[in-house]
Amino acid sequence: MTNILDVKVNEFMAKVIARNQGETEFHQAVKEVVESLMPFIEENPEYKFSKVLERMTEPERVIMFRVSWIDDKGEIQINRGYRIEMNSAIGPYKGGLRFHPTVNLGILKFLAFEQSFKNSLTTLPMGGGKGGSDFDPKGKSDNEVMRFCQSFMTELQRHIGPNTDVPAGDIGVGGREIGYMFGQYKRIRNEFSGILTGKGLEWGGSLIRPEATGYGAVYFANEMMQTRNDSIKGKTVAISGSGNVAQYSVEKIIEMGGKVVTLSDSNGTIYDPDGIDEEKLQYVMELKNIRRGRISEYAEKYSVSYLEGQRPWSIECDIALPCATQNEIDVDDARTLVKNGCYVISEGANMPSTPEAVEVFLESKILYGPGKAANAGGVAVSGLEMTQNALHLTWSREEVDAKLQVIMKNIHETCVKYGKDETGFVNYVVGANIGGFIKIANSMIAQGYV
C-alpha cells in the first residue's frame, strides 16, 4: 500500500519537476530533502502553512550572463556565467564558483540548494548561493584564465558584496582564480573588502581555508567512528579526486594514522597499496596545483597500478572519501564498497552518491555522512574568513583549526539529534536535512512571506 507521505512527496516533486524541467541534479537534491522532511513538516504544521519548502526550492534570484574573452590566439571566446542566489534568510548568500564544461543551471541550482542547508548546519550566519561557468580551465594558459576571470567578474561585481553575496572556490576555482577575480573587483569598485573567500594569506585570506573541506570531512568521519568507539588509526582509505578536497583529506588521514591507497581524476585511478605518504602527497600537490598534469603520472613515477577510466570503488577499504564530483558512486559501486568491508563514507564532494547508492549505505547501517554535513568545513572556515575580514584581524592556524573542529563536532551532534531512530541507528541524511532546515524555516517565517 502506498504510504500517504510518499504520495505527498510525489505530489511535491511533480510540481518541482514541472517548474524546473530537465534539471535532473536539482530534482535529485530536492527529492532527498523532501523525503527526509515530509514527516517532520506533517508533525509541525506551521512549516506547511507558510509553504517554507515550496519557497526554499525557488531561488531568490538567478543571474545568467555572457562572458566574452580573448584567447592567446586573439580569437574571441564566449562562455556563460551564472550566480544562483538561493536563500538569504540567515545571512548573505555564500557558496562557491565552479568552472567546468559540464556546468549548467540545474547543476548550480542543486549545489545552491544543498549549500543553504550546509551553511545553516555550520551555525554561522550564511545564506546559500552557488555560481560558475561552463569555462574549462584545463589546458588554458595563466593569461587566458586571467582574462576569463576578469571578464566574469566585470559582470558579477554588480551582484555581490561583503553583506550581499560572498562567492568562493569549487571545482576549477582555486587560489589563482580567486586572485584574478579579486583583483578585477578591486579595480572596478575601488574598494578592498571581503567579497570573496579563499583569498591569499597576504591579502585577507584565512589560515586553514585551503585545508578546511578535506580536514573537515576527515573530522566528520572520525566523529561518526567515535560513536562506535572506533578511530581512523590503522584504517585503509579510498579517496577519489586529486584536487583541493582530496589532497587535504589525504594530509589529515596521514596525520591521524590511516593509510590512503587511491586517488583519481576524470581519466582514471591510481592504486598505491603501500599508501600515499607525505612525500608522495607533495608530489601530487605539485603535479595538480602547479604543473596541472594527470594523476596517471603518479602511477609512472611510483610504479603502482593505474586503473584507466575507472573510479576507486573496487579497491578494498575501511573508509571511502568521495572527493571528486556529483554521482560518482552508483548503486553497483555502493554494493561493491559494502561487500568489500567499507563501513564509513564521509562525502567531501557534493552529492557524490546516487539515491540508489545512498539506499544501499542506509540499508547496510554503515556510517554514512552526506556531503552537506561532512564537507561543511570548507564553507565554515569561509565564514571564519568573513569574520576576520570584518574585524580586520587574523587568527592563528591553531585558532582556526580549533574552531573548525568544534563546528564539525556540532554538525555531527545536530545530525545525531535529528537523525537517531528508535533502534539507536543514526540516519545522518535525515539528521542533516532536518537540522539544516529548522533555522532557515524559522527565519523565513519570522521575516514574512518574501
Ligand SMILES: NC(=O)C1=CN([C@@H]2O[C@H](COP(=O)(O)OP(=O)(O)OC[C@H]3O[C@@H](n4cnc5c(N)ncnc54)[C@H](O)[C@@H]3O)[C@@H](O)[C@H]2O)C=CC1
Ligand atoms: N573546495 C571546497 O572548499 C569545497 C568543495 N566541495 C566539493 O568537493 C568536490 C571537489 O572539489 P575541489 O576539490 O574543490 O575541486 P578541484 O577542482 O580542486 O578538484 C576536483 C577534482 O575532481 C576531479 N573531477 C572533476 N570532475 C570529475 C569527473 N567527472 N570524474 C572524475 N573526477 C572528476 C578532478 O580531476 C579533480 O581531481 C566537488 O564536488 C566540490 O563541489 C565541497 C565543499 C567545499
Ligand SMILES: O=C(O)CCC(=O)C(=O)O
Ligand atoms: O567556501 C565557500 O563559500 C563555499 C564552499 C563550497 O562551494 C561548498 O561548500 O560546496
